[in-house]
Amino acid sequence: MKVFLRILGGLLMGAGGFWTFSTIVSFPGIVLEMKAAGFAGWLFWLLAGAGTFFLGLWLFRKPGKKLPCKGRKPSPPPKPAREDPWEARILEWEKELAGTVSHSFMWKGRGAEKMDVTRDDTRVDWFSIGRGGDLLKIVEIYAQFDSYFQSCRASGVQPAFPKNHPHPILPLLLHKERFFILAAGEQFEAMGEDALRCLALCREHHFHLVRDNLDHTYYDYVSGNTYEAYLDHIYSKVHNDEDDPEYGTITDMGVISLRVVKGEAE
Numbered sequence: 001m002k003v004f005l006r007i008l009g010g011l012l013m014g015a016g017g018f019w020t021f022s023t024i025v026s027f028p029g030i031v032l033e034m035k036a037a038g039f040a041g042w043l044f045w046l047l048a049g050a051g052t053f054f055l056g057l058w059l060f061r062k063p064g065k066k067l068p069c070k071g072r073k074p075s076p077p078p079k080p081a082r083e084d085p086w087e088a089r090i091l092e093w094e095k096e097l098a099g100t101v102s103h104s105f106m107w108k109g110r111g112a113e114k115m116d117v118t119r120d121d122t123r124v125d126w127f128s129i130g131r132g133g134d135l136l137k138i139v140e141i142y143a144q145f146d147s148y149f150q151s152c153r154a155s156g157v158q159p160a161f162p163k164n165h166p167h168p169i170l171p172l173l174l175h176k177e178r179f180f181i182l183a184a185g186e187q188f189e190a191m192g193e194d195a196l197r198c199l200a201l202c203r204e205h206h207f208h209l210v211r212d213n214l215d216h217t218y219y220d221y222v223s224g225n226t227y228e229a230y231l232d233h234i235y236s237k238v239h240n241d242e243d244d245p246e247y248g249t250i251t252d253m254g255v256i257s258l259r260v261v262k263g264e265a266e
Contacts, residue, residue: 097170103127118231126179143205199221231256
């Protein structure tokens with residue numbers, strides 16, 4: 001189709017150009033005769049020749065319609081991006097945990113009230129569970145998220161953390177072990193038969209259900225161990241001080257660690 005249009009356009013351009021040139025050459029004769037009717041006819045043939053030339057030029061430049069290649073199917077339109085179902089699931093879990101679970105850090109380091117600054121070096125994630133929390137449901141949610149989190153790590157995939165979530169509870173899993181501090185020992189004792197499933201999930205995912213003994217120690221219902229949070233070492237750091245350039249400001253700092261002090265079940 002494209003070749004045909006080019007041939008037709010070339011013929012019309014040639015005919016129109018010759019026609020226009022011949023009409024222009026005949027103009028002196030029209031002027032000498034000074035006939036108005038002859039001039040009007042000359043002008044008509046001039047415009048007709050020019051129109052034929054430009055019609056040929058348009059056809060010569062017009063691209064022909066491309067026919068689809070046989071045996072080649074057109075590419076399907078791109079599919080719209082779908083939301084990650086895990087992101088919606090994690091958001092739902094966050095709503096269920098809100099108000100019953102909160103992050104609990106050892107920054108103030110029990111027993112380290114005399115320190116200016118303390119640093120948590122227990123190497124576990126601490127969570128506090130309120131009195132109204134469903135203990136088995138909370139452990140099940142964390143177990144599901146831990147399985148998903150570990151699968152992402154193994155496959156090198158970034159977990160689908162909720163976007164623009166100001167205070168996430170689930171994604172802040174920094175260590176291998178998690179300590180869940182119960183508001184009271186009655187929370188575990190009231191579980192009844194659900195306690196066996198709860199303990200099994202805790203052992204599988206390295207969770208600890210602990211009771212705060214209020215003396216810097218925590219009893220673990222999962223292992224039967226009693227853990228103590230203690231000051232591993234204390235040191236002082238000197239900061240430059242404009243008011244006291246000779247000695248500066250001394251800050252007492254402590255590091256909080258965790259150790260097993262009893263290995264038998266109570």
